[in-house]
Amino acid sequence: MLVERLGLELPIAQAGLGGGLAGAELAAAVARAGGLGTVAILPPARMGAELRRARDLAPGRPIAANLLMPFTRPAHLEHVIEAGVAAVVLFFGFDAELVRRLRKAGIFVLHQVGNPAQARRALADGADGLIAQGLQAGGHLLAEQDTWDFLPAAIEIADGRPVLAAGGIHDATGVARASAAGAAGVVCGTRFLLTTECAAHPLYKRRVLAAARTVETLLFGLGWAARHRVVENAATARWCARRDAGPRAIEWVNRRTEPLARHMPLAALPLAPRTQRLALPLYSPAPAIAGMADRAVDVTPLYAGECAVAIDEVIGAEQAVAVLARGL
Ligand SMILES: Cc1cc2nc3c(=O)[nH]c(=O)nc-3n(C[C@H](O)[C@H](O)[C@H](O)COP(=O)(O)O)c2cc1C
Numbered sequence: 187m188l189v190e191r192l193g194l195e196l197p198i199a200q201a202g203l204g205g206g207l208a209g210a211e212l213a214a215a216v217a218r219a220g221g222l223g224t225v226a227i228l229p230p231a232r233m234g235a236e237l238r239r240a241r242d243l244a245p246g247r248p249i250a251a252n253l254l255m256p257f258t259r260p261a262h263l264e265h266v267i268e269a270g271v272a273a274v275v276l277f278f279g280f281d282a283e284l285v286r287r288l289r290k291a292g293i294f295v296l297h298q299v300g301n302p303a304q305a306r307r308a309l310a311d312g313a314d315g316l317i318a319q320g321l322q323a324g325g326h327l328l329a330e331q332d333t334w335d336f337l338p339a340a341i342e343i344a345d346g347r348p349v350l351a352a353g354g355i356h357d358a359t360g361v362a363r364a365s366a367a368g369a370a371g372v373v374c375g376t377r378f379l380l381t382t383e384c385a386a387h388p389l390y391k392r393r394v395l396a397a398a399r400t401v402e403t404l405l406f407g408l409g410w411a412a413r414h415r416v417v418e419n420a421a422t423a424r425w426c427a428r429r430d431a432g433p434r435a436i437e438w439v440n441r442r443t444e445p446l447a448r449h450m451p452l453a454a455l456p457l458a459p460r461t462q463r464l465a466l467p468l469y470s471p472a473p474a475i476a477g478m479a480d481r482a483v484d485v486t487p488l489y490a491g492e493c494a495v496a497i498d499e500v501i502g503a504e505q506a507v508a509v510l511a512r513g514l
Pocket of ligand 1: 205207275298319322326355373376377379489
């Protein structure tokens with residue numbers, strides 16, 4: 187149903203990886219391989235241009251746009267619609283009017299959720315389908331349960347609408363398990379972070395490949411005080427040794443900065459890592475992107491899911507899709 191509705195070959199989606207990690211190259215490579223490639227959120231006009239570039243790089247293939255609600259501005263709607271995306275994935279907030287307008291434009295709306303109440307709310311807002319996020323997931327977390335516990339609950343709530351599984355799926359075994367459990371597809375973030383087309387700083391990718399564990403923290407929460415899963419670096423070693431979440435005082439400061447961040451231009455976010463220092467734990471959610479100074483990887487969030495421990499090489503995104511597809 188999902189595959190036919192979106193014109194996909196495979197029910198395999200690449201998660202929007204924010205902060206510039208997932209741009210046109212990654213989304214288009216996934217789309218060319220038959221999956222759902224996703225351009226992550228950028229300032230509105232730049233996002234429109236990046237989506238059009240993705241469509242040019244993968245002619246005739248559906249492309250999705252990911253809107254992180256705390257950073258979504260009114261102008262995103264027109265740019266996303268004009269770019270002709272097949273689907274929009276919403277995460278971390280609700281806006282029934284946005285859902286209505288996207289659907290009116292013929293766009294399929296998927297809402298990533300982390301608990302039953304959010305699942306019900308997303309469907310009440312009119313979402314066409316859900317992404318059930320489990321605690322194994324990398325990046326920001328709404329999840330409260332293991333992927334395999336939450337997935338059946340979300341499927342029941344969705345009552346026939348498609349539910350995709352997210353969190354810990356990186357190979358054919360995970361895909362097979364998700365389809366056996368009734369998922370309409372899978373959403374993978376960490377697997378696509380570790381691809382050649384992903385714009386993460388090369389040292390960020392290397393740290394994730396070498397990781398022995400991940401940490402769920404609040405440390406990189408300046409302007410967005412939400413839980414996120416990362417691989418350890420100098421910042422987490424210094425500030426999360428006693429408490430994974432990080433110092434309570436910093437949590438307090440981060441929460442106070444949230445209203446300010448909602449009015450800040452999105453374009454300012456990638457500038458933050460330049461000013462971040464190990465000695466001062468005021469860390470924005472912006473990740474280290476290729477081209478930034480090497481020192482950035484020790485003062486920025488190395489977002490990754492628990493499956494980072496099991497992935498041992500960076501591969502092309504088309505190959506990643508092929509590996510996952512063996513589980514179908
Ligand atoms: C590096 C990274 C960045 C992420 N950024 C976003 C984002 O911008 N928007 C979003 O909806 N989800 C984001 N996520 C979460 C994914 O949507 C998804 O829940 C998660 O990747 C699934 O778990 P996995 O990493 O084990 O595959 C991110 C995940 C990772 C690993």
